[in-house]
Amino acid sequence: MSAIDPLAANPSGARPSERAMRRHLGFMIGATVVIAFVLLAIFAPLVSPHDPFEQNLLLRLKPPFWHTESQPGYWLGTDQLGRDYLSRLIYGTRISIALGFGAILISGLIGITLGVVAGYFGGWIDTAISTLITTRLSLPVVLIALAVVAIVGGSLTVVLLVIGLLLWDQFAVVARTTTLKLRSAEYVSAARAMGASRAHILVQEILPNIRAPLIVVATVEMANAVLIEAALSFLGLGVQAPLPSWGLMLSEGKNFMFFSPWIITLPGLCLFALTLAINLMGDGLRDVQEARR
C-alpha cells in the first residue's frame, strides 16, 4: 500500500490548536500579562520594595516618580497613611489572583458536576438541575453577595465563598449542553458496551472532551470574580483594611482623588489590565476552538 502514512506526517499527534494559539496575538498578550500578575502575586515579598503595612505619616500622599516632589525609593508614591503604593499594589495582586482562581475552582466544581450529571442522565435529574440553574440565573449576583456579606460580615474567606457559590451558572449551562452532545457519541457507547462504570464514562470519556469550552468559561468567570471582589471591597463589604485589595484602595483613595489622582488611577489601571488580559486570553482560546470546528 503506497498511501501516505499519516503518522509520518504528524508523529506526535500534536494538536494544531497549540500552534494556532501561539500565533494568536490577543491570546499571547493576555497570557503574558496574566502570567506576569501571577508571578508578581507569588513573589510579592521578594519584589516589593517596602512592607505594604508600614505607615509613615511624614511621607503622606507623596506622588509617583514622574512628579518633581516624589520621594526617592517610593516609585509609585505613598497613600494617605504614608504606605508605599507600589508594594500595596503588588500585594493587592495576591488578593485578586487568589480570589479569581479560588472562585472559579469552587464554582467550576459545582457547575461542571451539575452540568455533566444533568446532561448525561437527562430525564427528571436534568429537569431538576435545569430548574436550579434557572433559579440561580434569576438572582442578581452583586445584590446577593452584598446581602450575604452584610449579614455574615466581610472577610476574604467569606467573599471567596460567596462569589464561588454564585458564579457556577455558566459552567453548568455549558457543561450540560456539551455533555448532551457527547452522550450519544460512539466512543461513549463503546465504553458503555464494554461495561465501564458511570463514573469512568463521566470522568474519563466525557470530561476531557468538554474541557476546551469550559476553560473559556473559566476565564470569563475569573475576570468577573475579580471585578465583583473589587466592587464589594469598594463598598466596604469585602476585604477589610489594612489588607491591600485594589477595590479597597480605590475606596480609601476616593477622598483624595482631586489632589492626588494617582491614588485611584493606579489600582484602577491594575484592575483594568488584569481583567482585560484574562478576557483577551479567553477570547483567544475561543477563536482557536472555533477555527478548529
Add this chain to the structure above:
Amino acid sequence: MMQETLPLLSVRGLDVQIDETHAVRGIDLTVKRGQTLALVGESGSGKSMTALALMGLTPPAARVSAQELCFETGAHPATLRGERVAMVFQEPMTALNPVFTIGDQLRAVFRHHRGGTAAMARARALELLERVGVREPENRLRHYPHMMSGGQRQRVLIAMALMCSPDLLIADEPTTALDVTTQAKLLDLLVDLQRELGLGILFITHDLGVVAKIADDVAVMKEGQIVETGPARSVLSAPNHPYTQNLLDSLPRPMEPVTFAQSGSAVLQADSLGQVYDVQGGAGLFARKTFRALSNVSLHLEQSEILGVVGESGCGKSTLARILIGLDSATEGRVEVCGDDASALPQRQLARRIQPVFQDPFGSLNPAWSVGRILELPLKLHTNLDAVARSARIDVLIADVGLPERVRQASPRALSGGQRQRVAIARALAANPQVVVCDEPTSALDVSVQAQILKLLRALRDEKELSILFISHDLAVVENLCDRVLVMDAGQIIEEGPADQIFATPRHPKTRALKEAVLEVEWDTPVTGLVGHLR
C-alpha cells in the same frame, strides 16, 4: 450523433494550493457535450477541490492557477455559474436552505438569471420537478427541505441545477449519501436527462460501480494528479496504472467460499425481538405516537460464523445491533448470549462475550486518549492482568490487527480512517469476546481500505473462531464476507439464507431491488468487452 466540435469544458494545468498542501497538481480535463466524464479517486485525492476550482468556489485560502480553464465560449466557467454551468452537491441534507420552501428556492434561481415573472418561474419549476420524478410537484413547491427524504431532496437539487437549462453539470458525489436503491434510480434519471438535453456531465465519485454505469470517459485521480485517463470501458477493463488496478482489485468480490458446517449450537440467539419507541406528535397536548423500529426479529449465530444483516437506512439494523450488545433493551423478546439470558447479565459480564465495532471510526475512539490507553480500558475492566502483562497484551492486539507498534503512543486524531477502524477492532477483541457485532464498519472508508478491513475480519474469524454479526447496507460487501445473510425491511426480517443462495435467487421483491441496485464492474468478460451493467 457525436460531432467533433469544441469541447464544452477544457482545462489544462489546473493547480490548487491551500497553505502548504498542494491539493490539485496541474491536471487536464475535457468534457464534451452530451458526454459524461467521471473523475474517480479516494478521499483526499483532490477531486472535490477540482470541482470547486472550476466553479470558482474554493475557500479563500486557496490559490488557483491554470494554463487554460475555459468554457466552450471561451469564458471562465465560474462566470457562467448557475446559468450554463450548474452544480449538484453531495449532501442533500445541507445543500438546500432549510428556512425557504422548495418553490422559493427554485424560483429564486430562475429569476436571478433569467428575470421574468413569478408565474413563469413557477411554471418552469413545476415542469422540472415533474421531469426529475418528484411526486405531487404542486404540493412540493410549498414544502420545506426537512419535509422530504434524501432522495427527493437530491432530485430537487438536480431540478434546481437544470432551471436555466445549463450545458454543463458538475455533480460532486451526488449519490453517495443515499441508499443504494435510491442511488440506482437517480443515476438512471441523470442518464435520461443527459440523453434528452445533451448535457455534458463532470461526475465526481469514489465508486467504480457508478463509473461503469454512467461514464463515457474516466479520469483517475490520486494525490492531486490524474494518473490515468481514457474511455471508461478500456480504463476499467485494462487499467495501465497500478493505482487503477488497485482500486479495481479492492472492489468487493466473493472470496473463496469457506464451507461452513452448521453445528446447531448458537453463541448468540435472539427470539422475536421487538422495539417500540414513543415519539412526540399526534393531535392533542398529551397525545403520544409510537414508532415500531423492530418487530418479531429472530436470529441465531453460531461459532465462527459470519452472519450478514442487510437493509436500507431506517430498516432497524442499528436498533438491532444496540439491543444485541446491551446498549438498549428490547421491549419484546429476549436475547441469549452463550446460553444465558442477556438481560439477566450485568453489562460487564455481557461485554466479555459480545463487543461492538461502530460505523464511524472518527467518532468511536475517544480523541482525548492515546491508542494504548484506549486499548487498556477493556483489559482493566475484564482481565486481572497486571500493568506489565496488560502492556504486552496491547502490543499483541496492535500487531493482530496489522498496525505498526508506534501507533500505541499516537492520538486517534493522527490516524487515518482505516487505521482507526483497526484500533476499534482491536479494542473489541481485547477481552476475547465470542461475538463481535459490526455496525457498518466499512461504510465510512475508501474502497481499498474497506477491502483490507474485510480481509482482516475474515482472518480474525479463521484464527480466533470468532463469530461476527456484520451489518451493512451494501449487498456487495455482505456477499463478499458472509456465510449467511438476513435481509431486513421496516423492522422485520424478510429473507434469510446462505449468502450465495440469497444473491443467486432473491425471492423477496425488496431483496431483488437491493441486489439490482448493486453497481458492478463485470469481471469475467474478455478485456475488450467489459461493460458496467446495472441489471
